[in-house]
Amino acid sequence: MGSQTNLAPRSTKTAYLRQLGALLWKDLLIELRSRDAVAAMMVFGVLTLTVFNFAFELRTDSVSLVAPGVLWVAILFAGTLGLGRTFSHERERGSMEGLLLCPADHGTIFVAKFIANLTFIGAAEVVILPIYNSFFDVPVLRPEVVGVIILATIGFAAVGTIFGAMAVNTRAKEVMLPVLLLPIVTPLIIGAVRATGILIDGEPLSEAWTWIKLLIAVDVVYLIVSFLMFEFALEDWG
Amino acid sequence: MSTVSPTALSKHRMKRFHISWGDLFALATFTLLAISLGMGLLYAPTELIQGEPQRIFYVHLPMAIASYIAFLLVAGCGAIYLWKRNPAYDVVARSAAELGFFFLTLVIISGGLWGQATWGTFWQWEPRLTFTFVLWLIFVAYIMLRHASQDRHQAARFGAILGIIGFADVPLIFASVYIWRGIHPEPATMPQEMFITFLLATLAFISLFAYLLVLRVRWDKTRERIDELRTILEEQT
Numbered sequence: 001m002g003s004q005t006n007l008a009p010r011s012t013k014t015a016y017l018r019q020l021g022a023l024l025w026k027d028l029l030i031e032l033r034s035r036d037a038v039a040a041m042m043v044f045g046v047l048t049l050t051v052f053n054f055a056f057e058l059r060t061d062s063v064s065l066v067a068p069g070v071l072w073v074a075i076l077f078a079g080t081l082g083l084g085r086t087f088s089h090e091r092e093r094g095s096m097e098g099l100l101l102c103p104a105d106h107g108t109i110f111v112a113k114f115i116a117n118l119t120f121i122g123a124a125e126v127v128i129l130p131i132y133n134s135f136f137d138v139p140v141l142r143p144e145v146v147g148v149i150i151l152a153t154i155g156f157a158a159v160g161t162i163f164g165a166m167a168v169n170t171r172a173k174e175v176m177l178p179v180l181l182l183p184i185v186t187p188l189i190i191g192a193v194r195a196t197g198i199l200i201d202g203e204p205l206s207e208a209w210t211w212i213k214l215l216i217a218v219d220v221v222y223l224i225v226s227f228l229m230f231e232f233a234l235e236d237w238g
Numbered sequence: 239m240s241t242v243s244p245t246a247l248s249k250h251r252m253k254r255f256h257i258s259w260g261d262l263f264a265l266a267t268f269t270l271l272a273i274s275l276g277m278g279l280l281y282a283p284t285e286l287i288q289g290e291p292q293r294i295f296y297v298h299l300p301m302a303i304a305s306y307i308a309f310l311l312v313a314g315c316g317a318i319y320l321w322k323r324n325p326a327y328d329v330v331a332r333s334a335a336e337l338g339f340f341f342l343t344l345v346i347i348s349g350g351l352w353g354q355a356t357w358g359t360f361w362q363w364e365p366r367l368t369f370t371f372v373l374w375l376i377f378v379a380y381i382m383l384r385h386a387s388q389d390r391h392q393a394a395r396f397g398a399i400l401g402i403i404g405f406a407d408v409p410l411i412f413a414s415v416y417i418w419r420g421i422h423p424e425p426a427t428m429p430q431e432m433f434i435t436f437l438l439a440t441l442a443f444i445s446l447f448a449y450l451l452v453l454r455v456r457w458d459k460t461r462e463r464i465d466e467l468r469t470i471l472e473e474q475t
Contacts, residue, residue: 183375187414
């Protein structure tokens with residue numbers, strides 16, 4: 001009777017998770033084989049840190065004043081560079097039509113792409129953070145700072161996923177992404193820079209709580225709106 | 239071959255002297271603008287601390303309010319467009335965005351001049367300014383996105399998506415810049431003369447915005463009609 005159990009309808013929840021897993025694994029595997037996006041993000045992030053190191057060493061006495069800003073500019077710029085990739089390779093290979101034909105709804109595709117983007121930016125951060133820690137001698141490898149970085153990255157990846165899908169279909173392609181993304185993520189930049197700054201200065205978590213609440217609100221709003229709007233962003237491929 | 243009949247011609251001539259509702263609206267708008275500007279310069283009392291430069295307020299804030307209405311229209315008409323797919327809503331959204339950008343640019347310039355006179359600097363990263371500037375950047379992104387779109391349908395759809403995401407983002411931008419810089423206490427009371435002038439100026443600028451919006455939408459329709467006629471002509475020749 002073993003074959004019959006295989007044919008029995010699975011619960012929708014398991015089916016959803018299987019679809020999600022398959023879609024996500026596809027993106028992760030492509031990235032593992034090509035290493036396009038993550039490698040570029042890592043190198044770009046480290047280069048940004050180096051440029052800032054030269055730029056500020058001459059002018060500021062206290063590195064801790066500019067340190068949170070430097071970190072977030074490096075993460076945002078490197079992240080923006082990588083966010084365009086997950087959809088541009090679908091476009092280059094014409095594989096998006098196939099993806100839309102598979103029996104998963106657009107919401108599932110969004111969640112898969114979002115988790116993939118989150119993983120890629122996270123991977124780049126894993127390299128950027130220790131280097132930043134030693135270059136600027138700023139203690140960021142602490143759970144509360146890492147928590148803030150994860151919170152901000154979630155919101156960034158959420159809007160980045162939908163704007164990435166849109167930008168790749170415009171005539172301006174990747175150039176369009178930062179123009180769309182950076183004004184929208186203003187609250188996220190302000191919240192992340194302030195929260196990181198407070199925690200780097202060694203103040204207790206309660207001091208940064210206002211900013212952490214803002215980041216949570218940003219994450220919730222960005223995730224909901226991007227999820228709902230994603231369907232419309234995919235119509236060019238439909 | 240069709241010829242224009244003399245009656246149609248005389249009707250056309252008559253039409254030239256016909257005053258439409260649009261003309262009346264324009265007349266009312268410009269009268270209101272003239273009155274409110276006159277009141278701002280002559281009737282409203284001089285502010286005690288800031289002096290004469292404070293009079294910029296009577297064009298600055300009304301224009302800001304008009305551009306916030308534009309932002310609301312971009313998001314609202316965008317949402318209706320995504321739902322109904324009626325291009326008319328997109329025309330309104332697109333026109334409102336262009337006008338919003340225009341008004342907001344003037345808001346920033348007039349605010350800068352006011353700041354130059356009272357703070358001694360054109361720009362400060364103060365919450366209201368930062369908020370307005372971020373909105374301006376979103377309008378810029380909206381216009382650039384539409385220009386970079388492949389076709390009219392994509393431009394409408396992408397514009398609507400950005401308009402809605404931007405609109406959902408507005409409370410967050412507002413909250414973030416205010417907590418970032420600390421809440422500035424606002425003068426709670428305004429003398430009645432100032433308030434009346436401000437109210438009239440706001441009404442004047444909102445009706446100017448509405449009038450320009452109608453013109454812009456009409457222009458868009460005319461352009462579409464010309465495109466249609468041109469295609470027909472090209473097919474015939």
